[in-house]
Amino acid sequence: MPIVNVMKLSDKFISAINSNHLFSPKDKLLLAVSGGVDSVVLCELSKQAGYDFIIAHCNFQLRGAESERDEQFVRQLGKKYGVETLVKQFDTEQYATEKKLSTQEAARELRYTWFKELVNGESSGAPLHPSPFTIHLLTAHHADDNTETLLMNFFRGTGLHGLTGIPVSNSYIKRPLLSFSKEELIRFASGHKLDYVEDSSNQSSKYTRNFFRNELIPAISKVYPQVKENLLDNINRFKEIEKLYRFSIGELTKKLCKQKGNEIHIPVNLLLKYNNRALIYELISPYGFSEKQVDEVIKLAGSESGRYLLSPQNNFRIIKHRHWFIISPVQPQEAENIIIEEADKEIIFSLGILKLEKTSKIKTDTTSHSVSLDVKNIHFPLLLRKWKTGDYFYPLGMTKKKKISRFLIDNKLSKSAKENIWVIESAQRIIWVVGQRIDERFKVTEKTTAVLQISVSQ
Numbered sequence: 001m002p003i004v005n006v007m008k009l010s011d012k013f014i015s016a017i018n019s020n021h022l023f024s025p026k027d028k029l030l031l032a033v034s035g036g037v038d039s040v041v042l043c044e045l046s047k048q049a050g051y052d053f054i055i056a057h058c059n060f061q062l063r064g065a066e067s068e069r070d071e072q073f074v075r076q077l078g079k080k081y082g083v084e085t086l087v088k089q090f091d092t093e094q095y096a097t098e099k100k101l102s103t104q105e106a107a108r109e110l111r112y113t114w115f116k117e118l119v120n121g122e123s124s125g126a127p128l129h130p131s132p133f134t135i136h137l138l139t140a141h142h143a144d145d146n147t148e149t150l151l152m153n154f155f156r157g158t159g160l161h162g163l164t165g166i167p168v169s170n171s172y173i174k175r176p177l178l179s180f181s182k183e184e185l186i187r188f189a190s191g192h193k194l195d196y197v198e199d200s201s202n203q204s205s206k207y208t209r210n211f212f213r214n215e216l217i218p219a220i221s222k223v224y225p226q227v228k229e230n231l232l233d234n235i236n237r238f239k240e241i242e243k244l245y246r247f248s249i250g251e252l253t254k255k256l257c258k259q260k261g262n263e264i265h266i267p268v269n270l271l272l273k274y275n276n277r278a279l280i281y282e283l284i285s286p287y288g289f290s291e292k293q294v295d296e297v298i299k300l301a302g303s304e305s306g307r308y309l310l311s312p313q314n315n316f317r318i319i320k321h322r323h324w325f326i327i328s329p330v331q332p333q334e335a336e337n338i339i340i341e342e343a344d345k346e347i348i349f350s351l352g353i354l355k356l357e358k359t360s361k362i363k364t365d366t367t368s369h370s371v372s373l374d375v376k377n378i379h380f381p382l383l384l385r386k387w388k389t390g391d392y393f394y395p396l397g398m399t400k401k402k403k404i405s406r407f408l409i410d411n412k413l414s415k416s417a418k419e420n421i422w423v424i425e426s427a428q429r430i431i432w433v434v435g436q437r438i439d440e441r442f443k444v445t446e447k448t449t450a451v452l453q454i455s456v457s458q
């Protein structure tokens with residue numbers, strides 16, 4: 001093979017780095033090296049380009065003597081290039097069992113956790129920190145990996161982003177070989193007489209990626225010989241389409257989502273007019289809600305006020321409040337709309353601690369910070385929230401309704417005090433302006449048989 005053809009690959013390598021703005025010549029590089037042809041070529045290209053790098057190798061101890069062979073090979077590779085070589089041995093099978101993960105998932109989690117520790121200078125023995133330069137992790141993912149990922153995502157089920165393949169840059173992780181085919185890398189290794197090791201497990205199709213690599217793509221190639229090139233072209237098309245998609249979502253988010261403190265308020269009717277499930281998903285997914293919950297959100301739109309939907313991680317709620325969806329943190333002290341369930345005894349919020357107690361002992365004592373309410377007229381869940389323009393209630397002792405704004409003016413509250421007023425609502429009726437006055441309709445009378453005692457304290 002003519003050396004001139006081989007040398008072109010190093011030019012392409014530098015061009016890929018510069019065109020994608022991956023890193024600069026002065027930056028420190030951490031190369032993830034398994035010992036296979038891909039990572040060995042990455043080392044050689046980095047050396048030829050004059051980059052300052054060190055090597056990191058993971059020994060997952062899954063292939064017995066072969067794993068030990070790979071580790072020793074990588075150590076020798078480091079000596080060949082005169083660079084620091086970091087090695088970490090993992091008990092992958094034990095970790096997979098403890099975390100209830102597949103072996104592949106466990107290896108990936110262990111690998112990237114360690115790499116992150118190295119980049120951040122959190123791992124003992126890491127010579128990367130402190131450093132006056134930016135540090136990047138380089139992996140040897142190539143074009144064939146990209147097409148395999150696209151197909152795996154497609155058959156597993158994915159949104160538009162899953163069709164854009166592997167990103168060339170993701171935070172501190174850079175993939176400068178992503179435009180190189182496997183065939184190119186093998187030719188380069190052969191032309192430069194580079195030694196590398198073969199992972200015998202790559203021949204087994206029991207692993208999902210290997211099945212796509214060894215069986216599915218070769219079978220498709222018999223019908224569509226240009227399948228790999230076509231898939232790469234599709235990835236580039238999907239990336240361009242996603243840019244337009246993200247722009248549209250951004251514009252719609254500005255139109256639909258109103259930021260109020262730590263909450264997002266979305267008008268229900270306007271959202272439903274778009275009749276678009278993808279839009280709903282894009283609005284709720286940043287808060288941990290899944291695509292499967294889109295139907296539940298649509299159903300919630302027709303529910304009564306006070307109903308809500310929890311994210312799978314239980315850290316956000318979507319509350320239906322009149323004509324609005326309110327995406328609110330579950331942690332009460334961070335939220336401005338807090339759901340109170342019938343079983344709740346204590347709620348922490350910005351004013352302090354709200355305590356609730358149901359009792360058959362009839363109490364009529366009512367102060368600004370401790371009130372008694374007739375249970376029979378109260379429907380759970382309750383909503384604890386900041387008051388807003390248009391709110392009204394029937395102040396205790398009055399038969400006519402009064403806007404809260406007027407009530408606060410009449411009581412000569414300062415501007416800052418008004419801004420910190422909360423109300424408790426039951427079935428869209430305010431039962432207590434917290435710290436001020438209860439609603440006449442919920443007062444305890446001689447016919448009361450059970451009481452809800454609510455108090456607030458610092």
